[in-house]
Structure formats: C-alpha cells, structure tokens
Amino acid sequence: MTDLLSMEGIHKSFSGVKVLENVQFSLRQGEVHALMGENGAGKSTLMKILSGIYSKDAGSIQIQGTESAASSPKTAQALGVAIIHQELNMIPDLTISENMFLGREFKWGRTGFINWSKMAAEAKSYLQQLGMNLNPDSLVGELSVGQQQMVEIAKALSMHAKILVLDEPTAALTKREIEKLFQLITTLKTQGVGMIYISHRMEEIFQISDRITVLRDGRYIGTRDTNVTTMDELVQMMVGREIKERFPKVETKIGEERLRVERLAQDGKLYDINFSVRAGEILGIAGLMGSGRSELAKALFGVGKYQGKIFVNGKPVTIKGPAEAIKAGLALITEDRKGEGLVTDLSVRENLALPNLRTLSRLGFISHRLEQDFVEDSIQKLKVKVHHSGQEVSSLSGGNQQKVVIGKWLATQPNVLILDEPTRGVDIGAKREIYDLMNQLVQSGVSIVMISSELPEVLGMSDRILVMHEGRITGEFSRENATQETIMVAATGGKSHG
Amino acid sequence: MGKVRGKSGILQRMGPLVGLILIVFILSMISSDFLTVGNIFNVLRQVSINALIAYGMTFVILTGGIDLSVGSIIALSSAFAAGMMASGTNSWLAIGIGVLSGTLMGTVNGVIIARGKVAPFIATLATMTIFRGFTLVYTEAKPITGLPDAFGIIGRGYLFEIPMPVIWMLVAFGVLYVILKFTSFGRHVYALGGNEEATRLSGINTNRVKILVYSISGLMASLSGIILTSRLNSAQPTAGTSYELDAIAAVVLGGTSLSGGKGWIVGTLIGAMIIGILDNGLNLLNVSSFYQQVVKGGVILLAVLLDRSKGK
Numbered sequence: 001m002t003d004l005l006s007m008e009g010i011h012k013s014f015s016g017v018k019v020l021e022n023v024q025f026s027l028r029q030g031e032v033h034a035l036m037g038e039n040g041a042g043k044s045t046l047m048k049i050l051s052g053i054y055s056k057d058a059g060s061i062q063i064q065g066t067e068s069a070a071s072s073p074k075t076a077q078a079l080g081v082a083i084i085h086q087e088l089n090m091i092p093d094l095t096i097s098e099n100m101f102l103g104r105e106f107k108w109g110r111t112g113f114i115n116w117s118k119m120a121a122e123a124k125s126y127l128q129q130l131g132m133n134l135n136p137d138s139l140v141g142e143l144s145v146g147q148q149q150m151v152e153i154a155k156a157l158s159m160h161a162k163i164l165v166l167d168e169p170t171a172a173l174t175k176r177e178i179e180k181l182f183q184l185i186t187t188l189k190t191q192g193v194g195m196i197y198i199s200h201r202m203e204e205i206f207q208i209s210d211r212i213t214v215l216r217d218g219r220y221i222g223t224r225d226t227n228v229t230t231m232d233e234l235v236q237m238m239v240g241r242e243i244k245e246r247f248p249k250v251e252t253k254i255g256e257e258r259l260r261v262e263r264l265a266q267d268g269k270l271y272d273i274n275f276s277v278r279a280g281e282i283l284g285i286a287g288l289m290g291s292g293r294s295e296l297a298k299a300l301f302g303v304g305k306y307q308g309k310i311f312v313n314g315k316p317v318t319i320k321g322p323a324e325a326i327k328a329g330l331a332l333i334t335e336d337r338k339g340e341g342l343v344t345d346l347s348v349r350e351n352l353a354l355p356n357l358r359t360l361s362r363l364g365f366i367s368h369r370l371e372q373d374f375v376e377d378s379i380q381k382l383k384v385k386v387h388h389s390g391q392e393v394s395s396l397s398g399g400n401q402q403k404v405v406i407g408k409w410l411a412t413q414p415n416v417l418i419l420d421e422p423t424r425g426v427d428i429g430a431k432r433e434i435y436d437l438m439n440q441l442v443q444s445g446v447s448i449v450m451i452s453s454e455l456p457e458v459l460g461m462s463d464r465i466l467v468m469h470e471g472r473i474t475g476e477f478s479r480e481n482a483t484q485e486t487i488m489v490a491a492t493g494g495k496s497h498g
Numbered sequence: 499m500g501k502v503r504g505k506s507g508i509l510q511r512m513g514p515l516v517g518l519i520l521i522v523f524i525l526s527m528i529s530s531d532f533l534t535v536g537n538i539f540n541v542l543r544q545v546s547i548n549a550l551i552a553y554g555m556t557f558v559i560l561t562g563g564i565d566l567s568v569g570s571i572i573a574l575s576s577a578f579a580a581g582m583m584a585s586g587t588n589s590w591l592a593i594g595i596g597v598l599s600g601t602l603m604g605t606v607n608g609v610i611i612a613r614g615k616v617a618p619f620i621a622t623l624a625t626m627t628i629f630r631g632f633t634l635v636y637t638e639a640k641p642i643t644g645l646p647d648a649f650g651i652i653g654r655g656y657l658f659e660i661p662m663p664v665i666w667m668l669v670a671f672g673v674l675y676v677i678l679k680f681t682s683f684g685r686h687v688y689a690l691g692g693n694e695e696a697t698r699l700s701g702i703n704t705n706r707v708k709i710l711v712y713s714i715s716g717l718m719a720s721l722s723g724i725i726l727t728s729r730l731n732s733a734q735p736t737a738g739t740s741y742e743l744d745a746i747a748a749v750v751l752g753g754t755s756l757s758g759g760k761g762w763i764v765g766t767l768i769g770a771m772i773i774g775i776l777d778n779g780l781n782l783l784n785v786s787s788f789y790q791q792v793v794k795g796g797v798i799l800l801a802v803l804l805d806r807s808k809g810k
Contacts, residue, residue, distance in 0.1 A: 301699065326701040340699055343692035345759040354689055355700040357682035364681045408700070 002065040004029045004194040005050075005163055010059035012045055019045050023059075023220045025213055027163060027194040032185060034197045034209035034226070038238055038399075038427030042218040043198055047165050050196075051083050052076035063163070082156035083165040088148050092141030097123035099140050100155040126154040130184050146177030150184065157193075164188065165196045170204060171424070174288045175488070182208055200427070202231050203456070214238055239429050247460025248432065250439045254463065255279035257314065258447040259330075259416045261300070264308035269295040270471045273308070277416060277447040282438065284462030285451045287491050292471035293451045294335055297418045301325045301332040312415060326355060329415035333405050333422060335451070341405040342393050349375045349389040351404055356411045378407040383433060399430025406437065417441060420451045435461060455484050467491050514752050514768040517801060521772060525779040532782055539661050545774035546663035547722045549767055551741055552748035553674050554604075554718030556766045557711040559749050560678075562691045562758025563618035565715045567607060568745060570629035572723035572738030575600030575716075577633050579724060580642040580733030589649050597720045603629060604716020608709030626742075633735050642733040653728030663725050667767075670718070675763050687711060691758025747798050748773055772797070 005027040012020040020042045027033050035043050048054045050061065052070030061069045063079055070076035090099050097119045098105075106115040106122065123136035132150055140148055149169060156164055166185075170178045185195060185208055197209055205212060206226060214221040214237040221237045260276040270292050277283045287293045299306045302319040310317050310328075317328045325332070334340040342351050352375050353360055360370045375389045382403040386396065393404055402422065409417065419438075423431045438448055438461065452458050458465055465482045467475035467490035475490025526533040551568050558565045579596025583589055603625070610621045655662040678684040686707045689697040698704045719738075727733045751769030754761025776797060780790045 303699075321701075321703075322699050323701040323703060332699060334699060339693070340695045343689045343696050343759065345692040346688060350685065350689070353685070354697070354702070357685060361682045364683060366680060366682055366685060412701075 003027060003062075004031075004064060006060075006062045007046070007050070008060050008062075010046065010049060010061075011057045012049060012054065013057055018218055020049075020056075020218045023215065023218070025196075025220075026223075027196060029162075029192045029194055030189045031211065032189065032195045032197050032209045034199065034205045034212040035215070036199075036205065036212060036234060036238060037215035037221075038429055041215040041238070041427075043215055044167070045218075046215070047083060047167065047196070047198070050076070050163075051081055051165065077159055077161075080160055080162035081165070082159060082161035082163070083167060084149065084152050084156065084169060086168040086171055088145070088152055090140045090148050090152065093139065095137050095139055096127070096134060096143075096151050097136040099151065100126070100136075100158055104159075122158070123154070126158045127151070129157065130154055130187065144174075144177065145172045146174065146180065149173070149181065153184065153188075157188075161193065163194050163196070165198070167198045168200070168425075169197070170199065170201065172289070174290070175491075176288075178204070200425070201454070202234065206231070235428060238427075247457065248435055248439065249461055250443065252280040252439075252442045252463075254281050255445060258312065259300075259449075260311040260314075262309040262311070264296075264299065264306055264310070266295065266299050266304055266306045268471075269304075270299060270306070273473055275466055275473065275476075277449055279415075279445045279447055280442045281463045282442055282448045282450055282461055284458040284465040285449060285468060286453075286455065286458045286465055286487050287468035289453065291468040291491065293468050294420055295471070296468070297332055297334070297420050297449070297451060300418060301330060326412055326414075329413075330418065331409035331412055331414035331416070332418045333402075333409055333420060335421035335424060337398070337401055337405060337425070342401060344392070344394040346393060347390045348379070348384070348386050348393050348396070348404055351393050352378050352389075352408045352411070355408055359411075374411065378411065382407045382410075382437065397427070397430075398425040399427050399433075402426050402430065402434065406434070410441075414446065416447045416449065418449045418451070421453060422450060423452075423454070423457065455487060458482075458487070459484065513804065514765050514772065514801070517751075518768050518772050518775070521775055521779070525775065525782070529779065529782045532779060537778070537782075539659075539664065541771075541774050541778045542664045542667070543661045544778065545770050546661075546667035547726055548741070548744045548748060548773065549667045549770035550670055550718050550722035550725070551745040552752075552766045552770050553670055553763060554715035555742075555745040555749050556752075556754055556761065556763050557674075557678070557687060558618070558715045559746070559754055559756060560687050560691045560758055560761055561708060561711050562694070563611065563708070563711070564622065564746070564756075565604075565607065565712060566619065566622040566742050567603070567626040567629055568715060568719040569738035569741040570626045570633065571600045571603045571716050571719040572726065572741060573633040573733075573735060574603065574629045574636070575720035576723035576727040576733045576737060577637050577642060577735065580645055580727055581636065583646055583649060584642050584644045589646055593652075593724055596724060597717065600720020600723065601713050601717040604713040604719070605709060607716065608712030611712065612705035612708040630739075637733070637735040639735050641735065643731070645727070645731055649728055650731060651728070653725045653730075663729070666721070666725060670721070671763070671767055674714075678763055683707070683710065688759055691760075693759075744770075744773055747794075751798060751801050772801075 003026045007025045010020050010023040023042065023046060025046065037043050045054065049056045052072045052075055055071065056069065060067060068079050070079055070081060100123050101119055106118045107113060108115050120136045127134050130150060130153065134147065140151065169181060173181060188195065199205055209226045211223055212226055212229060212234060213223040214234060216238060256279050257276050258279050262274055264273040265271050273296060285293050298304065300310065302321040302325045310319060312328045319325045319328060338344060353371050357366060360366055360374060379386060379389060384400050384403045393401060422434055426434065442448055450461060459482055463479050465477045465487065466473050467487055469491055477486060531537060555565055575596045578599050579592045582592035582595060607622055607625055610616050611618050652662055657665055678687065686702050690704055690707050694704055723738065726737060748769035749766050750756060751772055752765025754765060773794065776794055777790065780793060
C-alpha cells in the first residue's frame, strides 16, 4: 500500500540559513504520526511547506502516490491537507456553522443569499460524525477552547481533509477535553484520516501515536514505532545528548516562612484560600484549567480586589497592584508570555529592564551603563541565546523568551517567585535549564510557587503540592505522598489529603 | 536605542527623511523661489505650529491612543490667555495660566481614558466638542484682540534672524526627544503601547503614564496655541479647527505606528516638515488650495502604503 503522504529530501533555506536539510516524513492512512523536536528543530517549517505557506527548495512531496506540492494554503486544502493551529482561527462572534463554512456558504442558487437551514444541517452532520452534540447556531465565542478545536476539526472534515496536522492540540485543553479529543482522533483513524501530531508532551504522544519522527536542527534524526521506543531514547534523539533526569530536583534546607495567605477570596473566583511557603521551598499548585490557579497567582500580585490577609516574611501586607506586590518582594511570571509577560515589539534589553527601571535610573534618566551591565549580566546568567541585547524579543525561541521573562523578575530580587506554567511551549533543553535555575533560586533562599498543568513537572519539582478545584484548595500533599492519581482525584473535586 | 527596530529599521527610519529630501529636491528644481533663506524660514515658521502639536501627539500615539481634542485645546487655552491679557493681566502670568489650562484639559482626557476606560477616540472626540463649545461661550464667538505689543515677540519675533516659532519648535523637540529616549517615563510610553498588560504586571502605573501623555499633548497644543495667538495678534474662537488631522498625519508620516509601541519623535518632525513644505511648494506653484488638499492626502496615503510594503 502506498503511503498517504510521503515527503522526501526536503530542503529549505531562509536567506542562506538552512532550516531543513534532507528531511523525510511519511504518513499512512488511519495513522497518528507524532512529529517531535525542540523548538527550532524545523517542525513548523516542514508543516508550513506541507500546507503551502512556504515553498520547498528541493525534495518531493507525494500525496497518495502522486507528486503534489501545494503552492498555497488554498491548493493544500484541495489536496486534502488541513492544519489545526495552536492558536485557533475562529471568529468568536459568528456561529459554528458560519465559521465552518466561512467563504463556502451554501446559497440559494447564485443569488448570494445564504441557505441557513442547509448550512446548519450540514454543520450538524459533520459535528455528529465526531460524536459532538453542539447546536450549529451557537456562537463560537461561547464554546470552550476544546469545543472550538473540535469545531475546527469538523470544519477540516467538511473540506474532505485526508491529512490532518494537529499543532500542540492539547496545550489549552483540560484533562477531560483531552480525553474527548483522543476519542475523536481514534474515530478519525477508523475513517482513514492520517494525522500528524505535534506536541511537547511525551505522555500524550505515547498514548495516542503509532509512530514518532524526531527532527533536530533541521535534520531528520529517525522514526520509531511508538510501542518499541522509550522516552529516554526520544529525549536523547531530540537533544542529541543524554538527559539523565527530566526533573533535576535538589534537596534544599527549608527555612523561615516567606509567604502566608489566610482566607484569601476573590468574588466568584477564589474562596477561602489558606497556605504558606517557606524559604527554599517549591510549592506546586496543580489543578485543571479554570480551577482558579492563575487567578490565585494574579490575586497575590494585586490584580483585582481580594479579601483576606497576605503576610510576607511574617508581616501583613496590602497589595493593591503589581507595583506594591513587587515592593513586598513578590514576582509573577505569567502563563501568557506574549500577552502578559513580554512587550514583543521591544528589545531583549528593554524587556529585561522594564520592572527594574527604578534601580537603573538616576533622577528619572535611564543610566545606559547600569542598564547595559545589568542586561549583559542577566543574559549570561540565564544563558539566553541572543545575538545582541538590542534584538527584538519576538525573534527568540519560546525557551529563550521565557528566560528573558524570568530574568526581568530575578533582578527585582523577589522573596517569593510565582511561576505560572514556567515551561509551557518551551523545548526540552531549555526546560532543563529552567529547572536548574529554580533549584539555584531555592538554594539561595527564595520561595517558589509553581503552577503547572503538567503533572510530571509538579510531581518532579515540588516539595509540597496544593491542588485546586473551582476556586478552592481541595488537596495538599507532601512530595512523598503525591501521585498522579491522588492529585487528579482532588483536581476533579474529590476531597483527599495525603 | 533604536526606536524603529528590526531588519527594516534603517529603511523605516530613513524612509521619511528620503521622502523629505526628494520633495525638497523636486520643488527646488521647479521653483526658483523655493530654496531661498527667506522662504525656508517662512516654511519652518508655518511648520512650527503643527510640529509642536504633533510632538505631543507622538507621545499619545506611541501608547496606542489618539488625541482629537488638540485643536479645541488650542482655541480654549489661547482664549483664556488672550482674554486675561486683553483685560490687563501680566502677559507672562496670562501665558502661564493659558498653558496650564491646556495641560489640565489634556489631564482631563487622560483621566477619562485611563480611569473611565473610555476609548481614546471617543473620549477626545467628546472633549473636542466640549472644549470648542466652551471656547465659543467664553469668547462669545468673537475674536479677542488688543493684546500687548510685547506678546507679539513670541510668534513674530526673531532671534539671530531666526523666527521665534522655529526656536520654540527646536527647543521643544530637544526636550521631548530626551524625555522619550533617555528617561524611564519614555521607556514606559513605548512599553505601554507595545503591551499594556505586560507593562502593568511589571509594576508600572499604566494609568499614570496614560494621564501624563495626554497632559503632554494638552501642554504642547496650548503652547502652539500661544504662538499662533501671538502671530495673529488675536485669539480666534475657531482657531485650531482640524489641526488634529495635520498633527496625526505628521506622526504617521514619520513612521510611528498607530497601534502604538513603535516610532520616534525625529520622524514626527520630518513628517511635519513634509506637510509644511508640500503646502508651501504647492502655493509657490500656484496650485489651487482645493487641489492642494488632494495632493496632501495622496502623499500621506502613498507614504503609509510604502511603509506597509516595507514592513512585510
């Protein structure tokens, strides 16, 4: 049987820089083929070539045995290639059926008037094919992220997609939504759709894929059958060096209490939150999306009004805004790097300096020398890969951007560092560096509150774990007593203590 | 600190300047009257009013905002100043109060936008009408005349052969350039325009920055109003009408992004000069004022389109 898709000897350069070199990739009917590699390995370039956004410099692309390189996203569509992007491309103010058939509306003959009932019926039938019982007339903006993604997949099917590229599909989904997505992927397999699955999450890849291909630095490293390979082998393929431990947790001396929160509440978001963190301790906070984890982080940082008491180093503090939070010795690294962490138009230097301008200025004037020294120092300490500090921060990879965000906060010399999804969208090598950095920080007596959706990360790095559900703390576990299962029970609302 | 960054930075920076040089070159070819000292000072004097307003507008636009009320601020603040002078108040005091009132009008804009969370376009559209209305009430829709002779120096005087308005334009440029480039407040302006949420979470009081930029815009508008009043030797109730458009055009021609975060004040000065020289050149060439508007609009459109194609 010929492969559904076969890409061979793909080359691509951008202004002289080779980004893909002799890369191959194949996909069979009804197969889930995972594509892995660190950020910058060439995964997205390869997928952009497949979907006609970029053209290849050399190589062949065959779809069902015939040479058929897409020259634009439109021709890719005609060839049956569809990409579900990480950031969904849906218009929130339009209905499901309007979104599904955008630009291809069913009309009454050639009149230009839309045949609403037919469109709704068609939309419904595709949704049902995927086992979804959504009203095609409901607005997309009212759906959860998971549901929106399903609608986007239904849209791809309505365009008769045979090859479906899923780019980090679970990044924004809850556990339950992920299960639903996986069910759907299984359904699609039986229908003969081939799927390319891009993800950083090892556990998922082992759960859902049939084969795994690894790219590194624009080169093809190898393809493995999922049931014979191991995580360690894949990690080694991806980074080209062995990472003995994924989570290099070190033991630290736990000291004095740094932060204590008593009966913290925020209307409709947080209820009766009590906890404390000590110097040298990493407190993990687990929970599903929407459980109030990020809201808690923001409340501590003075976003929105709160009730309750916050103590830093034993002293009560009132935090009315980020400026006061910083003064009290808190730092928040938010989950939304682009939206809340960085000013992407500004340079690495300006981003690093932003919360530290007061100490870098004299009488309101920024001292060029102080700023330059500080920035060079930060870049070196955090091993940020940049050409020069004036480089736009948006030109960095996810991992390096995250290091810039961490760097800008470290300079405020926080007592308590709140990390919200510190390694989201960060490749394995940079992840390890971020963990090492967290270790250094706790060893120097900083307290870390780490919010994460990746349970292995929470289990691997925390000294103590809190679990949240619907704005409340529903579980607290010591490092020794925590398991994925007990955390999930608490995260879904079952009370348990370890 | 490169304010217009990235690979296209140099091009984007030089674009307006190249455009300016090109226009000067073309005009000096076709009109022998153009490149004379007298005419150049004449152009610069005309440019100065718009440049001063556009400087303030640059701060506002860098934060991603817009200030439509500058024309009305000019009218109301100069009416206050002229009214006081006409009734015998000390000129300096009258000027001070006029400028202060304009700054406060800007502060009002800023407070409405920052604390009231009203879109800048709507907020300043409303205050544009309100300030104009107050001007008409205060002046009873009549020009205020009978200003002291000494006051005329500000707008009509010379310093070493250079018209005073040109001096004001250059001094203000220097001060604002330094503020924008070397102070932490200047950095906050860029950061706020680039990403408000990230800036706020970095512990910066973004409301304060917003209120300040609109105050600066009000301050600059009232300063240009004082110069205008001095030049005309009277305060006109309709002074400054539609001046906001030329100011915005100058900022945009200078390469500052309307969505905020990117741009520089040097570009604004160049943009204001392009507009002024175009007006002057077309006058020298006896182009009817109706066609002048068509040409001016066309140039702005062309500049923005060129900028677009470079950015992509």
